[in-house]
Amino acid sequence: HQAGKLQEAQAAYRQILETHPDHADTLHLLGVVSHQTGNKADAIRLIAKAIELQPDHANYHNNLGIVFQERREFDRATACYQKALELRPKFADALNNMGFTLQDQRKYDQAIACYQKAVEARPGYFEAYNNMGTALKDAGRPEEALACYQKAIAIRPDYTEAFSNMGIALRAQGRTREALACYQKALAIRPTHAEAFHQMGNLLRDEDQFEKAMAGYQQALKIRPGFPEALS
Numbered sequence: 001h002q003a004g005k006l007q008e009a010q011a012a013y014r015q016i017l018e019t020h021p022d023h024a025d026t027l028h029l030l031g032v033v034s035h036q037t038g039n040k041a042d043a044i045r046l047i048a049k050a051i052e053l054q055p056d057h058a059n060y061h062n063n064l065g066i067v068f069q070e071r072r073e074f075d076r077a078t079a080c081y082q083k084a085l086e087l088r089p090k091f092a093d094a095l096n097n098m099g100f101t102l103q104d105q106r107k108y109d110q111a112i113a114c115y116q117k118a119v120e121a122r123p124g125y126f127e128a129y130n131n132m133g134t135a136l137k138d139a140g141r142p143e144e145a146l147a148c149y150q151k152a153i154a155i156r157p158d159y160t161e162a163f164s165n166m167g168i169a170l171r172a173q174g175r176t177r178e179a180l181a182c183y184q185k186a187l188a189i190r191p192t193h194a195e196a197f198h199q200m201g202n203l204l205r206d207e208d209q210f211e212k213a214m215a216g217y218q219q220a221l222k223i224r225p226g227f228p229e230a231l232s
Contacts (some may be wrong), residue, residue, distance in 0.1 A: 006033050024053040028060050029072060035067050035202045043067045054079050058087040062094045069101050092122035108139035126155040130162045137169045145169045160190040166201060179203055194224040199229065 001009035001176055008171030013030040017022055031046030054060065065080030084094040090143040099114030114130035119125050122177045133148030149166040152159055167182030180203055186196040 001029065001033065005229055006037055011031055024050045024057070027053070028063065032063055032150070036102055039194055040067055040071055049178050051094065056087055058084040058094065061087070062091065062097060069097065074101050074105055084142055087154055091123040092118045092128070095121060096125065096128045096131060099135065103131070103135045108114040109136050111135045124155050126159055126162070129155070130159065130165060133169070134165055142169050142173055157190050160186045160193050160196070163189070164193060164196045166189055176203055176207060194220040196222065198227065198230045
């Protein structure tokens with residue numbers, strides 16, 4: 001499973017359940033694989049059954065929340081994260097996921113508070129710093145957003161998403177050269193980062209460099225065919 005061999009993992013988990021149908025951890029992990037392979041209904045059923053067997057396992061509630069969150073069932077996702085945090089108050093992943101759910105609902109101040117608690121619980125949590133930066137940017141606090149992206153990059157110097165997001169924040173402030181440098185850095189780390197090509201296209205379009213902008217969008221579409229924002 002950790003090696004990304006999801007079909008083989010799924011078969012192994014099912015083999016365990018043939019002889020131990022109430023093995024909670026196997027049910028939970030099979031539910032996680034179902035989620036990863038796009039079968040959300042099975043994921044909910046399996047993780048919920050694991051919770052029935054072991055209701056005090058915070059990670060089960062957190063992972064069930066992730067499935068509901070991706071289905072945009074925000075109230076159910078929030079309830080799962082709250083339960084996980086009742087069981088483990090400093091559960092950094094649940095705090096980060098709760099923040100992401102709140103951010104999806106444009107509840108930026110609450111989301112920022114969750115991310116802050118997440119990085120307090122796990123000081124090296126670069127994903128939470130990146131997410132906090134995006135929430136701060138969306139809340140109209142660009143300088144604080146930049147500081148969060150910088151913290152994420154200080155922890156993880158090859159963190160492509162933070163460079164790309166920093167570019168978006170800098171572009172919003174009119175700092176186009178610095179923004180372009182961020183996108184270039186993101187693509188130097190990961191040449192297949194479609195979002196960075198897309199954002200570079202936006203920046204070049206704003207600078208009236210239309211041919212270069214179209215080349216950026218085309219690169220984004222090669223990597224992610226049907227990318228709606230790049231097509232637009």
